[in-house]
Amino acid sequence: MDTIFALASAPGRSGVAVVRVSGDRSWEAVKALAGSVPEPRRMVLRTLRDRSGVQLDEAMVVAFAAGSSFTGEESAEFHLHGSIAVVRAVLAELALVDGCRPAQPGEFTRRALENGCMDFTQVEALADLIEAETEAQRKQALAVLSGALSGRVSEWRQKLVRAASLLEVTIDFVDEDVPVDVTDEVIGLLKDVLSDIQSELRGLDAAERVRLGFEVAIVGPPNAGKSTLLNHLAGRDAAITSEIAGTTRDVIEVRMEVGGLPVTFLDTAGLRETQDPVERLGIDLARRRAEAADLRVHLVEHGGQPEIEVRCGDVVRWAKDDSGVYEDGLSGRTGFGVPLLLSRIEEVLSERTAGMGLTSRERHRDSLIRSRTYLEQAVSGLEDGMSEVDILSEDIRLGIRQLEVLVGKVEVEHLLDEIFSSFCIGK
Numbered sequence: 001m002d003t004i005f006a007l008a009s010a011p012g013r014s015g016v017a018v019v020r021v022s023g024d025r026s027w028e029a030v031k032a033l034a035g036s037v038p039e040p041r042r043m044v045l046r047t048l049r050d051r052s053g054v055q056l057d058e059a060m061v062v063a064f065a066a067g068s069s070f071t072g073e074e075s076a077e078f079h080l081h082g083s084i085a086v087v088r089a090v091l092a093e094l095a096l097v098d099g100c101r102p103a104q105p106g107e108f109t110r111r112a113l114e115n116g117c118m119d120f121t122q123v124e125a126l127a128d129l130i131e132a133e134t135e136a137q138r139k140q141a142l143a144v145l146s147g148a149l150s151g152r153v154s155e156w157r158q159k160l161v162r163a164a165s166l167l168e169v170t171i172d173f174v175d176e177d178v179p180v181d182v183t184d185e186v187i188g189l190l191k192d193v194l195s196d197i198q199s200e201l202r203g204l205d206a207a208e209r210v211r212l213g214f215e216v217a218i219v220g221p222p223n224a225g226k227s228t229l230l231n232h233l234a235g236r237d238a239a240i241t242s243e244i245a246g247t248t249r250d251v252i253e254v255r256m257e258v259g260g261l262p263v264t265f266l267d268t269a270g271l272r273e274t275q276d277p278v279e280r281l282g283i284d285l286a287r288r289r290a291e292a293a294d295l296r297v298h299l300v301e302h303g304g305q306p307e308i309e310v311r312c313g314d315v316v317r318w319a320k321d322d323s324g325v326y327e328d329g330l331s332g333r334t335g336f337g338v339p340l341l342l343s344r345i346e347e348v349l350s351e352r353t354a355g356m357g358l359t360s361r362e363r364h365r366d367s368l369i370r371s372r373t374y375l376e377q378a379v380s381g382l383e384d385g386m387s388e389v390d391i392l393s394e395d396i397r398l399g400i401r402q403l404e405v406l407v408g409k410v411e412v413e414h415l416l417d418e419i420f421s422s423f424c425i426g427k
Helices: 026-034 084-094 107-114 120-131 135-145 148-172 183-212 226-234 277-292 338-353 362-383 389-407 413-420
Strands: 003-007 016-022 044-049 055-064 075-081 100-102 214-219 252-258 261-267 295-300 315-318
Touching: 003 026, 003 084, 003 107, 016 026, 016 084, 016 107, 026 044, 026 055, 026 075, 026 084, 055 084, 075 084, 107 120, 120 135, 120 148, 120 389, 135 148, 135 183, 135 261, 148 183, 148 389, 183 261, 183 338, 183 362, 214 226, 214 277, 226 252, 226 261, 226 295, 226 338, 252 338, 261 338, 295 338, 315 338, 362 389
Parallel strands: 003 100, 214 261, 214 295, 295 315
Antiparallel strands: 003 016, 016 075, 044 055, 055 075, 252 261
């Protein structure tokens, strides 16, 4: 394959810029710019020059041997002064090295996958880590990137391979007496894996919300202080506030971190009966977004009732309590009750994520459900005394195959372009 290169740090002016090179011509590229290749994994200061001998920069250079790099290939990095001009000059010089070309989005990580340095779930986790905005997202991504999910799938696969092999022993002895009845052991192995898969599926929704973020809708009648509360949470004027009822027509979103969790607060249109067709559209949208939100903050005039049904986990507060009269009062103008509100939201969402699993995508769910279906068929057949052992064994193999799809060992080619297109060039 071609040797590829790219800026691996953020584009633009910076203190330090990192240019990454990977492929069997990487060290030749280092020689071309730095004169010689340093000892692998030892960072040294070198003067970089172009082909005519003109100095490009003073840079730290580090080389990696094949099998000891991120991509698994021979590779190198140039740690440059973060000047746009310096980076441009170094990239232009690398393009002149025979066999070198600029990298495509995600191409370094794709090579790591193809060279067996990562599996597909780790690639997805790396993308999540790059996008992580909160502590919970960082921890979630690092757990999968470290191989926790791959290890769990490997354990399941080992148990299923043993179960299948035990069944195949009975096929080998089809015309003779089987030395030992393996049914109980096979059922036990299958049920162990099924229990783990079911547990992972139960925690998938929570893990997905951590990855994508929770939505908290602020709902209530017009002039209940919803927009003022949103502005207080955002620390800026994200929404227009006015004494005129019906000012908010669209849903305004503010994303922030609550207790390490990503949360998007939604300011919605005031809920009331109206003849204004535009306002009515806003109210309909507000109801739909509130319905789909993970929880709702109901702002209610003192002595009144919430405009929509209060669900488990929802928070109800007396609106516009600027003087702090009520224990359950809330004021976006003065901030009264806001810390308690955030604390309550954190408590509710933390409870919902307590049992989250390692899987967090619809693709993961599909593979787990398919695997579970095949394994349940095998267990049912064994418990019913089914004699077609070859069919039961095939069910187990199909269950294994779906787990291999999960970690990207088979049938993921159609997903690769989509996944890697979201990566930056230097990854």
